[in-house]
Amino acid sequence: MKCKNCGTEIPAGYVYCEKCGTEVQMVPDYNPLDDVLTAQVRGALDDEQPRERIIPKNLKNKNGMISYTVTLPVRTAYEEEPEEAAEEAGSPAIKRERRDAAERPQKRNTPKKQKSKPRRPVERKEEPKEEEHRIGLKERKRQLEEEQRRKEEKERKRKKWARRKARILSVLFLLICCGAVSAVLYLNSYSGLVYTGNRYLADGQTGKAIDKLTSAVKKDDSRTEAYKALEKIYLAQNDMDTPEQLYLAAVKAHPANVELYRACIEFYQNTDQLAKISELLDACENDGVLDDLNMYVSSEPKFSLEDEHYDDVQQLSIKSSGEAIYYTLDGTEATTASLLYAEPIQIPEGVTTVRAISVNQEGVPSVEVTKTYTVEFPIVDAPAVSPSTGYYDLPMQITIQVPEGYTAYYTISSAAGEIETPTSASTKYTGPVAMPEGNNIFCAVLIDSKGRSSEIKKMNYELVLQ
Structure with missing residues (x-):
């Protein structure tokens, strides 16, 4: 069988064309004349209302099928159908009249005018097989439409997911690129x-x-x-x-x-x-x-004495804002292991180098401060000794003039040997000393109570007794 719409061959058992979807006509074409004749016969039997002529307009559609328009009277909802008409419509006589009218030539006569009576619209009863076939076609069409909708929905979802997937992949690609660039930049930062x-x-x-x-x-x-x-x-x-x-x-x-x-x-x-x-x-x-x-910050220690020469013993004081002061007197570097300052320092005669640091609460030592002090006692003149240097042939007494506050010390050495220098450990002068015989050197010195010494006085005596 071929499709009336597109001409495609339709396999046996198919109820629609696979190409265009047109349904296959399973029953003969419907003839509207049958309904017209039935209506005319029924109108003739209706005593209360005259029949109206029903004019069919026959046309052919693009598939070659008859398309028509039938105008039928419609009974209103509130009009009741006479029981007699219902009984006559179902009687055997009426049925025979309809068959006879169908066999007679199609001649349309104007029906006689009858009294106006509500007319029941003619309903065409379909055969059970036609109804089942029609329902089957509708169900199949509905299934096809539903399947088409599912396909379209699936395709729409597929395209939507494809677009979403493309966007996700694009974002992931951008993130990966950004991450790679960021990693390179970070590793070189x-x-x-x-x-x-x-x-x-x-x-x-x-x-x-x-x-x-x-x-x-x-x-x-x-x-x-x-x-x-x-x-x-x-x-x-x-x-x-x-x-x-x-x-x-x-x-x-x-x-x-x-x-x-x-x-x-x-x-x-x-x-x-x-x-x-x-x-x-x-x-x-x-x-x-x-x-x-x-x-x-640890403040430097402050010294009470500046670098100077002194002629007497001095007392040195050291101050600081730190926790402790450490110092040395032998010229070595001051550390936290050095002498801890607790009282003023005595600077003796001679050269003394003081090095000190101050340590704060954090235990940080300050910059070291170094001071050098020189103490030199003033030197008095050499003591006066008599008699004067010379040759003597009579016994003589040697005397030393000792000023107040001093003590005289002396030595006698042979002129032919090493001359001994007098110190506080030498012989203390207490009175006149007998001049020894021979050629000798007499040396004398004065030392005060602080240990300061005068210059040394040297005398050469030669005593030869007659």
Whole structure:
């Protein structure tokens, strides 16, 4: 069988065309004349209402089927159907009349006018098979439409998911690209270089760690993270000079950077070089840095005596705002292991070098202060000795004039030997001394109560008795 719409061959058992969807006509074409004749016969039997002529308009549609329009009288809802008409419509006589009218030539006569009577519209009863077929076609069409809707909905969802998937993939791609770029930028940044250096250090790759951390310092020498990591590496190698040089170069390049100064101070504390903290801060000229790090500032000790020459024993006092003062008198460096200052220091005759430091509450020693004192007692004239130097042939007495507050000491030595210098340990002069025989040297000195000595008086006596 071929489709009346598109001409496509329809396989047996199909009720619609697979190409265009047109339904297959399973029953003969409906003839409207049958309804017309039935209506005319029924109108003739109706005694109360005259029949109206029903004029069919026959047309053919594009499929070759008859299309028509029939105008039938319609009974209103409130009009009741006479029982007699209902009985006559179902009687055998009426049925025979209808068959006879169908067999007679199709001649339309104008029905006689009858009394007006409500007319019941003619209803065409379909055969059970036609009804089942029609219902089956409708159900099949509904199923096809439902299936088509499902396909369209599925396709719509597929396209929607495809668009969503494309957007998601695009976003993921952009995120991956951004993440890759960010990772590259981070690894080449200061923080990334420090992070990589610490990772290498944790893995024991010291050389690579130093390279990365050095690169970080070159990228930004004002931050402390790289310096601290390098400090850890060099201290593990017992190298204290390299990190110190790095810190000093950093504070020199950034004299107002408090954090660099703080990191350098912590380095000195970790390496027990507390004295260098005061040297570092003493060289700092930035008031802001000194204010922020004032807890590490240790004031220098103040001496009561300046560097001078003195002719008498002196008493030295030392003061400081720190917790303690330590000092030395032998010229060695003062440390926290030196003498603890508790009372004034006596400066004796001679040269005395005093070195002192002050230690604050943080245990940071101040810059060392050094003072040198010279105490020289005034030298009195040599004592007067009589008789004068010369040759004597009679016994003589040697006398020394001793001023008040002094004691005279003397020595007698042979002129042919070594001359002995008189000191406080020599023979004390208490009165005239007999001149010895021979050629001798007499030496005398005066020493006061403070141990100060006069010049030495030398006399050469030669006594030859006759």
